[in-house]
Each structure stands twice: as structure tokens, then as C-alpha cells.
Amino acid sequence: MPFKTEADAGVAERDEWSYSPAVGVGPLRFGMTVDEVVEAAEMLGQSSVSELAQRHELFSPTWKIEVRRHGVAPSPPAVTAYASQAVGLFCVAADAVHGPQVAYDRLTLVGRDLSELERDAIAYAEAADVHFRYTPEGYAGPDDPGVIIRAQLVGQVLRSRPLFMVTRDGANTEWDSLPYEEYRNGQFHA
Template sequence: MTFKTEADSGVADRDEWSYAPAVGVGPLRFGMTVDEVVEAAQVLGQTQVSDCARDHAIFSPTWKIEVRRGAAPSPPAVTAYVSQAVGLFCIAADAVHGPQVGYDGISLVGRDLSELESDAIAHAEAVDGHFRYTPEGYAGPDDPGVVMRGQLVGQVLRSRPLFMVTRDGANTEWDSMPSEEYRHGQSTT
């Protein structure tokens, strides 16, 4: 398997965060409150908390916490979503500014989606395992807690993984995805 380096992707200075299924990513743990997420995210930089639109009545009120690297205004490196009912349930790593997170040796953040698909297939064949496609057609690890998303960077779709657990009123992580993340795939960076 070949992986593009951060320099090849136009991304430098990425932190490396670990992912533990159903536990969390880096310093963020599923179930945390807004205040706990803000405190834990200080390792990256400044945070901004805002209310999420309540697009679905089955979900309790939700907050979006954008974490920016350093003190200067910049795009969010990580966006965390906290539900009143279940706490932190979704962590999105920005394709350009987010920390690098791997899954069983496969880098997930900021990758060209076609290369990530090739690596996921090769990995599954090597370990006699599986990989998954999202309903949008993005390939990723065979883990229900990882939902691969595309983020347009220039003219290339890069990977923007969401690390998730189900939230109140949802059956799957895909059902739990914040509406802001549906819209995010249409933006450019």
C-alpha cells in the first residue's frame, strides 16, 4: 500500500490522533459534555460553540464545537457535535487542517478518495477482511463508527472522516450524521 505524505496532499504540521471504536478520537471521548469537549480540545487551539439547527424533531438539542489550530482565525481543524441526550457523538476531521487519524495502518484524513478506496480494498484483501462504502459511494474501513465523507479541496475530493456513535433517536451512525455535515461536502476549502 502506498500512502501520500502530508506534503503530497498540501498539508503540513498535522497532529496524529488515535481512534478507538465506540470510545473516541485523540483527546475527545464519546459522551463528553460541551464543557468537557472545549476543555479537551484546548490541545489544538481555540474553540467556538454554536447551536445546530434542529432539522429533525427526534433529536435532542445539539451543539457544534469548532476547534481551530492556534490563536489566529482559521478554518476548523475539528468539528465536534454534542447532543443534549447522549453527549459527544460525532467528531469530524477537516481534510486540510484536521489531525491525521489512522485505522489499522490506513491514513484516513485528507486523502484523495480514489486512493483511499484502493488502499481500503488492498488492506481488506491482505487481512482477509472487509471494507465499507457509504451511501454516497466513499470507501473506508469496515467499522460502523467511521463514516467517510468527501470534502472538495481545490478540484480534488479529499477524505473528511466522521468518527461517530449513534445519537438519541437514530438507528445507525449514518442516521445520526449532523445535517451540517451533509452540507459540508458541497463546500470548498
């Protein structure tokens, strides 16, 4: 019998969202205002908005929108979205346990054991005759600058917490646009 983690327990209840590079993920479209993000996220759950401390003079004021699933006891956010004053929505993070399932073509990205995701990313790239890439932290994922695979500790297993992004004001790449709150400990989002 395979070992089951918290991430496995909620898979049947996950919403399925689509991802379109440079366009958006699920009901969220890059460039949306904070109010538009809150309105679009109502289908998933209740939102809370907080303004983030400005850590770099380069970036305009930024807000974090946390969305918790309807009907789920108090839990971590299923989705965390980031919007800046200059460009609107630029980043959407899907929680490994509570977030919606998002696939890149046929490669499922959310809540995956990172070693299994790496194996599947390599197999997908070989079968489709495309490339895959590693993040600077060593996590494998699709060869799309708008998808950054992050780790989230679930029990004793690192699971995938993908970020879907576009470049925000003043940044050169999506990696440069990574919100400090997602990057803060450098190894995994706890």
C-alpha cells in the first residue's frame, strides 16, 4: 500500500484550473487589479488582502491576496496572488495541499513529490520533443519562464508549489519578480 500524505488526501476535491502562458491561470488574468482578483477568486473561496512591505525601491506598492477554500476548516490559503500597483496581478501560487490542480499540457504541477515531478518532466520532454528546465534551487518543471516550481514541506515530503508569473515592474525576468514572501527562506514555503 503506497504511503499517503496530506497532499494526497485532498486530490479528489481539487478544482482543475488551466494555465495560459503570459495570460493567466484559472479565473485569474495577469494585469488584474486587486479588486478584480478578489472578485474572480470568489468561485474558490474567501479572500483577504494585505499590503506588503516595500523591500525594493524598484517595485511599486504590492498586495498579497490569500484565498481560502469554501467549506474547509481554517486552513492555509489555497491560492496566494500578488498584484503590484504598476502591473496588476503578476504572480499566482497554488498551495501543494489545498490549491487547485494545474497542468502544463499533460504534466500536473501542484502537490507533486518533487522527485516524481522531475521524473515526469523529463519523460514529458522526451515524449513531446521539448525541453524542461531546473530552477536555480534545483526543482524541475516545464521550460516556460512563467512557471517557477517551488517546494512546500508537507509532513516529511517536499511537494510542488508552482508559481505562475509574468515579469513585474522593473524586473528583468520572472525569477527577479518572485515575491519576497515566496522566496524568504530559500528552500521551501512553510
